[in-house]
Amino acid sequence: MRGMARLVACAMVVAGCAGVAVAQDAVPADAAARWWRGNLHTHTFWSDGNDFPEMVGEWYRTNGYNFLALSDHNVMSRGERWMELSEIERRSRGGALGKYLDRFGSGWVEMRINPGTGMQEVRLQAFEEYAALLEERGRFIMIPAEEITSSFERLPVHINASNLAGRIAPISGESVEDIIRRTMQAVEAHAAEHGRVVLAHLNHPNFGYGVTAEDFARVVEDRFFEVFNGHTGVNNHGDGTRAGTEEVWDIVSTIRIAELGVAPIMGIATDDSHSYHDDSPVSIPGRGWVMVRATHLTPGSILEAMRRGDFYASTGVELESVEFEPGSEGGNGRLTVVIAGEEGVSYTTRFVGTRRGVDLRSEARVDASGAEVRATRRYSDAIGEVFAEVEGTRATYTLAGDELYVRAVVMSSAAPERPTRESVVEMAWTPPVGWGRWVEGSGAGE
Numbered sequence: 484m485r486g487m488a489r490l491v492a493c494a495m496v497v498a499g500c501a502g503v504a505v506a507q508d509a510v511p512a513d514a515a516a517r518w519w520r521g522n523l524h525t526h527t528f529w530s531d532g533n534d535f536p537e538m539v540g541e542w543y544r545t546n547g548y549n550f551l552a553l554s555d556h557n558v559m560s561r562g563e564r565w566m567e568l569s570e571i572e573r574r575s576r577g578g579a580l581g582k583y584l585d586r587f588g589s590g591w592v593e594m595r596i597n598p599g600t601g602m603q604e605v606r607l608q609a610f611e612e613y614a615a616l617l618e619e620r621g622r623f624i625m626i627p628a629e630e631i632t633s634s635f636e637r638l639p640v641h642i643n644a645s646n647l648a649g650r651i652a653p654i655s656g657e658s659v660e661d662i663i664r665r666t667m668q669a670v671e672a673h674a675a676e677h678g679r680v681v682l683a684h685l686n687h688p689n690f691g692y693g694v695t696a697e698d699f700a701r702v703v704e705d706r707f708f709e710v711f712n713g714h715t716g717v718n719n720h721g722d723g724t725r726a727g728t729e730e731v732w733d734i735v736s737t738i739r740i741a742e743l744g745v746a747p748i749m750g751i752a753t754d755d756s757h758s759y760h761d762d763s764p765v766s767i768p769g770r771g772w773v774m775v776r777a778t779h780l781t782p783g784s785i786l787e788a789m790r791r792g793d794f795y796a797s798t799g800v801e802l803e804s805v806e807f808e809p810g811s812e813g814g815n816g817r818l819t820v821v822i823a824g825e826e827g828v829s830y831t832t833r834f835v836g837t838r839r840g841v842d843l844r845s846e847a848r849v850d851a852s853g854a855e856v857r858a859t860r861r862y863s864d865a866i867g868e869v870f871a872e873v874e875g876t877r878a879t880y881t882l883a884g885d886e887l888y889v890r891a892v893v894m895s896s897a898a899p900e901r902p903t904r905e906s907v908v909e910m911a912w913t914p915p916v917g918w919g920r921w922v923e924g925s926g927a928g929e
């Protein structure tokens with residue numbers, strides 16, 4: 484009895500300590516919304532990346548990220564999979580296994596001699612294993628994902644789906660547009676069937692110039708696309724003849740609101756990282772990410788917040804807040820961006836959008852010889868107009884009232900930590916706001 488009493492006393496002391504800890508717990512009872520940083524496009528040895536999933540997750544966990552979707556091509560990291568050591572060495576130029584063993588030890592790394600081939604192999608761990616190894620409550624989570632990878636007549640059509648319950652097979656179709664629509668519908672059906680929040684986004688439209696604005700403007704099932712992808716082969720800026728992704732963003736958003744009366748599309752930034760050994764600058768981690776404002780670090784809470792537009796895309800600029808006040812009845816809204824400015828760095832915020840009544844006619848792009856190019860068509864300059872430009876760390880735009888939407892783009896004077904030919908200054912992009920009044924059934928002001 485006495486022993487028991489002592490035990491209780493000890494337990495109370497422990498509880499007392501835990502009580503102190505509760506105040507600083509990563510998951511408080513009255514969680515306020517805060518910003519969480521994450522990347523939704525990442526590759527590993529499970530497809531064409533050059534490192535183990537644990538090593539990739541560890542890089543993000545230890546580099547300031549809160550969530551990560553490992554999105555290998557047409558595969559979910561499930562079940563038993565072994566990879567030949569010779570292939571591991573070839574792809575990582577000899578670096579991967581040693582680093583993997585150094586970090587996680589021989590007690591974790593599984594190796595064998597394949598009885599059939601006599602070859603040395605290393606096991607690729609499944610999602611449940613590496614997620615349980617790396618996740619930290621309220622600090623870092625892993626989201627099961629897939630890059631659903633298809634093509635139409637050699638034009639790449641890649642769509643990421645985050646928080647899947649299982650694999651979705653690549654879908655063929657009669658056109659690029661048809662593949663995007665069918666894939667988006669398959670993701671929606673999967674989400675409904677499994678009762679979970681799944682977020683799909685169209686990847687790198689200018690990779691291989693596979694996807695034009697017209698290919699997805701009318702696929703209203705698709706709410707997100709990559710305005711920035713950190714891979715150096717994806718032509719974020721276009722090529723002079725073909726439009727860059729920001730222009731595509733404005734064309735798609737304008738068509739959706741003005742012609743279809745539906746919400747605009749939202750732009751995200753991702754890494755699309757494949758290389759983790761400093762041997763290739765082509766697609767390394769840390770170039771593009773999203774900051775999501777949510778109360779809880781769970782897949783559903785994060786992805787729901789993104790669906791609400793409570794996020795921004797970044798290649799280095801950090802925002803303290805993004806606030807849209809819709810304005811009272813008849814009044815006009817106001818978009819305010821507050822930048823977490825760094826010493827010695829200057830910031831320019833552009834407010835970009837399209838006004839009501841814009842001419843939606845377009846013409847085909849042609850090359851130097853006058854031949855038509857399969858590319859996003861050319862539209863009026865009034866699509867994606869710069870309404871205002873503001874210097875400093877606080878920028879506000881008051882809507883005139885005839886804007887179909889407005890979005891903010893912040894450009895800094897600082898170079899990103901991991902620049903590319905196209906990514907030479909740190910930037911941030913907010914989703915479009917102010918479109919609620921033009922969209923049927925949109926209860927909110929945005």
Ligand SMILES: [Zn+2]
Nearest residue numbers: 630641686687
């Ligand atoms: Zn891709």
Ligand SMILES: [Zn+2]
Nearest residue numbers: 524526630755
């Ligand atoms: Zn990819």
